[in-house]
Amino acid sequence: MPKAESSVFARWRASGARLIQRHPVARYLTLKVGRAVFVIWATFTATFVLLYVFPADPVDLLVDPAAVGQVRGELREQLAATYGFDKPPLEQYLDRLGHALTGDFGNSVTSGKPVGHAIAETLPHTLVLAALALGAALLIAFALAVGATATRRPWLRNFLTSLPSAAVSIPSFMVAILLLQVFAFTFGWFPAFGDQGWRTMVLPVATLALPVSGPIAQLLIRSFEAELGASYIATSRAKGATRTRILTGDVFRNASLPALTIAGIVFGNLIAGSVITETVFSRQGVGRLTQTAISSLDVPLVQGVVVLVAAAFAAINLAVDLLYPLLDPRIRVSLAQGSAPAGASA
Amino acid sequence: MSTSPMALAPPPEFPATAPVRSAAPAPSPAPEPSPPAEPSRPVAERTPADQPAPPLLSVTDLSVDYRVQGGWFPAVREASVAVEAGEFVAIVGESGSGKTTLIHAALGLAPANARVRSGAIRFSGVDTTRWRDDRMARIRGNYVGFIPQDPNTSLNPTKRIGRQVVEAVAFNDRAHPGAAGRRSAAIEALLAAGLTDPERIFDQYPHELSGGMKQRALIAIALAGKPKLILADEPTSALDATIQKVILDHLEHLRETLGIGLALVTHDLAVALDRSDRIVVMKDGQVVEEGRQADILEHAKHDYTRQLLAATPARHPGRLLPSADQAGLGQRQDVPAGAAVIEPATPQAAAPATAPAIATAPAIAAAAAPAVAPAAAKASQPPAIAARDLFKHYPLRGKGGGQVRALDGVDLVVPAGTVHAIVGESGAGKSTLAAALVGFTAPDRGAIEIEGRDITRLSRRELRQVRRHLQYVFQNPNTSLDPRFTVERLVAEPLQAFGLVKSRSESRERVRASVRAVALDDSYLHRTPAQLSGGQRQRVAIARALALRPRVVVLDEPVSALDVSVQAQILQLLVDLQAELGLTYVFVSHDIGVVKLIADEITVMKDGLVVESGPAGQVLNRPAHPYTRQLLEAVPGRDLTQAPSRQTTTPPSHHTTSHHTT
Structure with a gap:
């Protein structure tokens, strides 16, 4: 089964490559669309690093600054688990990227709505x-x-x-x-x-x-x-x-x-x-x-x-x-x- | 409606067609087109009072100024020019002579910072000097057509050719109402301009056409309004010589078949002598001489005209001699006035022997002699340059995946101490070859030996050592010199780069020696390129190449960007330096007429191939390949090389009295 799949994929890829090579318009389109997709992906990745990886503990960001001191222990772990902060960053990243591809950026913290x-x-x-x-x-x-x-x-x-x-x-x-x-x-x-x-x-x-x-x-x-x-x-x-x-x-x-x-x-x-x-x-x-x-x-x-x-x-x-x-x-x-x-x- | 292109008959007299005719003391319209055989007289004969009709264009004592930094700079000074019906007038001058400004002012196309200070511009006797722009717009196109200088920039890049010609019809030709009528009139104009497939060109964009085809499209635009007079501003200067010939032939043909008057602005006196009935020579905004073609050719009165004549390559029978030898001869007539005088050089040993021959024998064989002699003497040593089987293809991406064959199996052997010229038109691959010879471009295949070392196999550092003895002079001195550097720094730069000078004073000494060698004095050392003329800049570029005391110099079109008189001086300088220093030159040029003045051997290239190669005398006098013959035939100035008189089919102008030189 993997073999069949890979050969189909290979054929698809080869025909795509030929199309791009032969047709300058297809080539131009691929280049420009690829560039647009790259910009969006790079923005997503940059914001992920800034908002989820850099802060010492992202839970702090979720909580009203005045109340940070009161949130501790089990509640903290619970919160982290709800938002997936307990997983390693790469896993979090792939998880969020996968959801983002379907238009799901998670729920708003303040309103709880998607x-x-x-x-x-x-x-x-x-x-x-x-x-x-x-x-x-x-x-x-x-x-x-x-x-x-x-x-x-x-x-x-x-x-x-x-x-x-x-x-x-x-x-x-x-x-x-x-x-x-x-x-x-x-x-x-x-x-x-x-x-x-x-x-x-x-x-x-x-x-x-x-x-x-x-x-x-x-x-x-x-x-x-x-x-x-x-x-x-x-x-x-x-x-x-x-x-x-x-x-x-x-x-x-x-x-x-x-x-x-x-x-x-x-x-x-x-x-x-x-x-x-x-x-x-x-x-x-x-x-x-x-x-x-x-x-x-x-x-x-x-x-x-x-x-x-x-x-x-x-x-x-x-x-x-x-x-x-x-x-x-x-x-x-x-x-x-x-x-x-x-x-x-x- | 749609008539054949030959029947693009002159419309009725200008005042009758122009909506502004009330202002004109109009001669009545000529009832029928003038017979082509005798273009200039009939109009005059048919006027009711049997008086000569006023010329199509007469510019009298015109002065035009440009606003420069708050002051007024005179570009044209009391210039007078007239063009009769069916007459071919050439306005000749070098850059800055005001020839283009004169034509633009006549058409009302002068830029906003120009003003007509005094004088008058009359079309068929109607004074249009102070006309407003919208009024002038009604004359432009339907009374006077204009062919601009550079076909590559003179068409709107985003409009199809057909639409641009149709516009010219729509603005001027009331006889073709409706889209279909205008289209057929435009197709007719394209045909008349010599485009054989007008239907196809109609739907093309300018960038899809070659330079020659674009110029024909512009001629079609000029013809579309059915003018009586066409003003052409250097219409072929941006084109290859063979295409220039075809375009000028066609303009002459139009003059004869349509009986229109034609004024051609050109920097090339040879072109003017080949084509025109009358020649107006301009310098520094003034008309210095004006006369019939034969008079200018045989008895030019003004020094400047004679100087231009002398500088024209066609005037020289063969290779230039070093100035030192000429001084010994004292009898050469064709030395351009103001030719470079170099510091006394040791006369070449070979020169005295050949001297008597030059005065008598057909020039080329004799002139080639001094160069052949040293070459033979050095036969034992390896040639300065030996290139074998060079290939360089540039891929064309996209459609078909084709490629440009810039070099397609090129061989080249240049013996030390000789001048080898590479001639070809645009796209021939000659510049690619020059760049490959100095290692700027790596060939795909083949070997290049410089003094016995194959530079295609050298490391970058070894190549650098070879370059010390192998210098390159670029085509355009206006862009190849850093504008912020002084002359001294420009020339010193390669010396420092190669670490050849130990002290400041040593550097200065060598810079001075180089700058003097190109006949510039020390006062130029502290100038920047902006403070130099074009010819002086090219001298600095040559001095810079010579500073390293190279043995081989590759020159890529070193005189193409220069005025004719400056070109002659630079060529003389190159010949002198070669004799003095025993240099080897590879001289790349599109102009086989220029090459004649300097080459010992000539290689003719076309589409990446060598079509012919051999001693200069043989290639120039007994060309083996038809393409070489075609190039030679396209060189203007046949009157200058052959017998000095020319049989004219067109009657000489009867209009010489009112236009004195100023």
Whole structure:
């Protein structure tokens, strides 16, 4: 029986290897998916080491610090056995990894509910917030870049190009406080907290979007400028294309490609940034969940959240990697041929 | 609708097609296309008042400045150029001459930091000098087409070729409404540009085409708007010589069949002399000379023009002689002005014997003599370089698993004290061979012996000892020198690396000797590469290679990045140094015209194979392989080597009076 199994496995592996060798697209996919899986696994392992192995006795983390002294003897052993701390670390690790693969990160210490449920309940709120914030950030960044590129007034261009660095240098809690002060307390246009209705979304989205729009805008302005100076733009102008037509027909698409990469990174940051925003605006979401998990030393929940954020990050970047070849024909080619060594191109 | 490419007849006069015609004191449109045989006159004859029509393009006393650090730097100074219908005008100049700026300014394509200070630009008599950009956009494409310099960067990389040509049709050609009409017009333009399979190319991306095909696609884009005039900015400088010939032939053909006016900007006077009716020579932003092709060829008035003529490789009948020998002869006419004057060197023993022969006999056989003599004398010692059966394949991953055969069984023997040139076009494997010879690239198979030692079997440390006597000069001096180092440090670096100098003063002495050997004085020692010209940088690169007193120097395209006049000086310098120090050179070049000036023996490569190898005189005068003949035919400057007069089929310009040199 083991022989049959191994031969089936060997055949499967051989055909897989052939597929990967023959088909560059399969190869590309394998590489990128493999990278994403590795990131998630590495995060899981790192959090396991930090949260379960490093502390002298993980039971201490489970118990209210004020009451640590009272928990001793049998109760302590009982607790350790319930959470599997009595087993050797490697066994614990494999056990937890096995469960994590099925989505089971154990139960929250504070609520007793499964970690997966707690996350599943709050995740949609955060995802909507982060997606809206990303959209808003891109909108602001593109508006700035197009404005700065299209205008022929130097003072306006200088003003527009100086905005992103201003946005970058303001921390997001400052943005939150400023927005609250002006739009919630002074004008009363939008509510200061809560998560009912679209009006409660406006200020949190703005808070998240403004700081991240800065780096995207900086990148886009540079990229628009570089594309506008490219030789093929001179060809387009020589064809008789007007400035507007060149901006929309040539520059916009080619200059936007780098923004795709940064958007992937930014989305991960937005999920991480939701910790502050959701706390300040008293919204439910993964950020708030993280904040409470950390302050109550809810180890399984912390690990679940960290791995989830890593997974979201990996998924977004995977999507970007897969989207890129569809948008840029040059990458499709290097994909199909592999890269020929420099100096040997015929 | 869809007509044959030959019938891409000139549209009615520009003022009649352009939406801006109200501004023009318009001559009435020519009723029918000009017959191709006589391109320049008919337009003039048909104008109602029987007055000559204004030229398609006339630039008068144009000055253009660039804003540089708060000041204005003049790039073009009171330059005047005119192009008549059916005329082929070449604008010739070296880097910094303002030739490209002039053309860009005429098209309204000058960058934002440029301004037209004074002068006028007129298209068919309509002054467009101060026109706004959107107004200029209506002339560009349908009255004047433009072919840019580098085909590799001048097409939008993310758009299919077809779409880029269709855009050019859509912007300019009202006669083809609808997608199908525009598509057929675009296909027609691709055909007219000489692309034989336009349907397939229509759906390809730029990176899927070769450089020559991309340039044809750009010509198609320029033709798609059916212009009367095409301005071409160094359209073939980034291409191989054989492809350059095909593209220029095609441009000439278009001029004859379509009767369009053509202005070609080029750094290469030989190209201009081969192709144009009239030549405008520019230097430092000014037009220094302007005249008919034959006049420039035979009675160039300006010193600079004569200097350019002298520097053109085609002008030289054979190998350059060391300056010391020339001084003895005192009768060679083809020495470029300002050629490197080296410290008095001991005259070669062989030179006086050959001297009388040079003045009389067909040059190459005679010029090869001095080099052959020392080679024969040293026949007993092993050759400087002996490479046998070299293979180097680079795998191509993915589709089909093919490979690039950079070296495919290459043999090379270079006797000590001779110059062996390796010639080939891009992808021939010549740079791979050069890199293998100095041990930068390990061949897959084969042996390389340097002075009798097989370097493919040496340890890294032993290879280092061989390298002391085996130096390499890189193609581009602008990138091969550390920009933060001074000249002194650059040249001293290899000396210190090999531990050849014991004290600071000894190092300084040897650096000075090297720098003087390349005809730079001590004042250059403390400059950085940014403070040097291109030619000076290449001199420093050579000085750096010479500092170790090598016996063999491998030079990879050492003059390709340089202006023609600088190129001539560097070649002369290399010849002088070889005579003085008894060096062995391996000289890699894409340009068989340049190779002629320096080589004793020539190896011609193509696709990793040696197609021909032998003494320079034999390869150049009696090439055995058709590919060698093809390379030789592609060298521009036939008038410079053959009889000085040329029979022109096109009538000479009748437009010489109004454009004086400034």
